[in-house]
Amino acid sequence: xxxxxxxxxxxxxxxxxxxxxxxxxxxxxxxxxxxxxxxxxxxxxxxxxxxxxxxxxxxxxxxxxxxxxxxxxxxxxxxxxxxxxxxxxxxxxxxxxxxxxxxxxxxxxxxxxxxxxxxxxxxxxxxxxxxxxxxxxxxxxxxxxxxxxxxxxxxxxxxxxxxxxxxxxxxxxxxxxxxxxxxxxxxxxxxxxxxxxxxxxxxxxxxxxxxxxxxxxxxxxxxxxxxxxxxxxxxxxxxxxxxxxxxxxxxxxxxxxxxxxxxxxxxxxxxxxxxxxxxxxxxxxxxxxxxxxxxxxxxxxxxxxxxxxxxxxxxxxxxxxxxxxxxxxxxxxxxxxxxxxxxxxxxxxxxxxxxxxxxxxxxxxxxxxxxxxxxxxxxxxxxxxxxxxxxxxxxxxxxxxxxxxxxxxxxxxxxxxxxxxxxxxxxxxxxxxxxxxxxxxxxxxxxxxxxxxxxxxxxxxxxxxxxxxxxxxxxxxxxxxxxxxxxxxx
Ligand code: BG6
Numbered sequence: 001x002x003x004x005x006x007x008x009x010x011x012x013x014x015x016x017x018x019x020x021x022x023x024x025x026x027x028x029x030x031x032x033x034x035x036x037x038x039x040x041x042x043x044x045x046x047x048x049x050x051x052x053x054x055x056x057x058x059x060x061x062x063x064x065x066x067x068x069x070x071x072x073x074x075x076x077x078x079x080x081x082x083x084x085x086x087x088x089x090x091x092x093x094x095x096x097x098x099x100x101x102x103x104x105x106x107x108x109x110x111x112x113x114x115x116x117x118x119x120x121x122x123x124x125x126x127x128x129x130x131x132x133x134x135x136x137x138x139x140x141x142x143x144x145x146x147x148x149x150x151x152x153x154x155x156x157x158x159x160x161x162x163x164x165x166x167x168x169x170x171x172x173x174x175x176x177x178x179x180x181x182x183x184x185x186x187x188x189x190x191x192x193x194x195x196x197x198x199x200x201x202x203x204x205x206x207x208x209x210x211x212x213x214x215x216x217x218x219x220x221x222x223x224x225x226x227x228x229x230x231x232x233x234x235x236x237x238x239x240x241x242x243x244x245x246x247x248x249x250x251x252x253x254x255x256x257x258x259x260x261x262x263x264x265x266x267x268x269x270x271x272x273x274x275x276x277x278x279x280x281x282x283x284x285x286x287x288x289x290x291x292x293x294x295x296x297x298x299x300x301x302x303x304x305x306x307x308x309x310x311x312x313x314x315x316x317x318x319x320x321x322x323x324x325x326x327x328x329x330x331x332x333x334x335x336x337x338x339x340x341x342x343x344x345x346x347x348x349x350x351x352x353x354x355x356x357x358x359x360x361x362x363x364x365x366x367x368x369x370x371x372x373x374x375x376x377x378x379x380x381x382x383x384x385x386x387x388x389x390x391x392x393x394x395x396x397x398x399x400x401x402x403x404x405x406x407x408x409x410x411x412x413x414x415x416x417x418x419x420x421x422x423x424x425x426x427x428x429x430x431x432x433x434x435x436x437x438x439x440x441x442x443x444x445x446x447x448x449x450x451x452x453x454x455x456x457x458x459x460x461x462x463x464x465x466x467x468x469x470x471x472x473x474x475x476x477x478x479x480x481x482x483x484x485x486x487x488x489x490x
Contacts, residue, residue, distance in 0.1 A: 012114045013046050013430055018130060019121035020050035024149065026068040029121060032422035034069060037086045038077055041427060051095040058092040074417060097126055103137035112142035117429055119147040128165035135169045147176040147429055150241050154232065156447040163440045176429050177438040181242040183421030185409060186381045187249065193383060195254050205330045212336045213352040213489055214246050217344040219296055221469065222318065226307045233316045235450055238340045244271065244446045247336055250351055251326055260434035264442055271445035275325040282456040287465065287477045289319030291343040294469030301343065301469045317464050318342040321477035337481050343469040349377040352489045363398050381418060383407040
């Protein structure tokens with residue numbers, strides 16, 4: 001698959017990175033580009049044009065970058081010779097985001113005969129002004145694409161404003177909205193699992209599936225990101241994008257082809273079919289939590305309100321659990337239980353499809369063991385089908401046990417590392433493939449659904465429920481599912 005994409009890549013591309021000296025660039029973007037280069041997957045003539053206000057020259061930029069990314073590259077994959085080759089792709093320009101003159105210098109530096117990809121690794125408040133400057137300064141005269149990092153706005157209204165401004169300068173087919181979860185290998189494998197396996201596809205609806213669980217649990221707290229995060233909260237930071245995308249991929253109808261347009265159309269239908277959660281039903285459908293001090297790997301860790309720069313009276317949630325319904329033919333009556341939080345017991349991202357029990361159990365010696373399909377994104381990417389099997393024993397004639405049929409991607413592919421999601425996404429932006437990027441309508445529909453929850457919280461002054469760092473969230477998140485006779489799978 002990768003080979004095909006490399007073949008399709010334009011060999012005359014400039015990747016122009018705004019926010020090149022920021023945190024995301026150092027943690028994700030440049031390590032991903034280094035790895036792609038090291039693996040020989042970048043077009044030979046791809047140039048990296050970095051923009052930042054602080055670093056004056058390419059040399060100073062690279063010296064700083066090398067220090068930042070070296071610890072993020074495995075020793076086996078690092079060599080000074082490879083770094084020197086990678087460094088040759090760079091061309092740095094000092095740019096003040098608000099200076100018209102700086103954009104004119106950028107325009108002069110850009111070749112109009114190459115494809116210019118503008119990557120905005122900046123706060124979203126800069127998306128619209130940057131587009132306007134690019135347009136006014138002549139930077140967009142050649143062929144261009146734009147890449148936007150999440151979040152696109154902080155509610156439906158602001159999201160529309162961003163989409164409207166960006167669309168004045170770029171066509172939708174040239175806008176790449178990143179949700180890095182879509183670049184994760186197992187997320188793509190979910191599509192293959194669903195749409196390349198007949199028996200899975202025919203058992204994928206309310207007649208066979210009892211409920212679905214989506215968990216995105218993190219062990220990290222907010223630490224240095226408090227001032228950003230407190231204005232956002234877990235619903236906007238994780239549910240509006242990553243969890244909604246996972247839900248769409250699980251629930252959507254088969255697209256007629258693996259094109260961006262066909263996939264987006266199906267995702268939008270799911271988002272539109274999500275039952276609204278508002279003041280009338282929020283108390284039974286949503287739990288909001290905030291971590292208190294607790295333990296992580298045997299060490300004490302502070303609570304959300306005690307983190308650096310915290311406002312001790314903050315009511316921002318660091319945990320959300322939701323019981324959602326999709327009101328369409330396929331999913332009528334099937335609850336989708338979603339939960340995500342910071343400072344939870346484990347780093348775990350997984351989707352669990354819980355099948356219904358059989359109508360009648362003929363194996364009287366064993367309990368009824370319903371199937372479960374576990375799609376685990378991290379850690380240990382794998383897909384496991386939990387099956388009922390016979391216990392190997394002469395003593396117990398027909399005792400049933402739960403066994404796993406397992407696809408272990410890490411082990412079977414013989415990989416020494418799982419490529420980061422950004423590696424896939426960079427290849428696709430450069431190759432001009434939008435199928436793993438989010439369309440304008442999808443982001444807007446997702447905001448519409450989340451806004452209604454936020455509005456209800458505000459109207460009812462819903463307080464966050466405390467949970468201990470290192471736990472699985474507030475006790476009420478357990479009750480959300482237990483009162484339906486089910487339980488979370490960890
Ligand atoms: C980001 C969120 O989008 O995803 C962060 O802003 C979160 O708060 C991160 O920590 C989680 O990503 P991953 O790939 O580590 O699950």
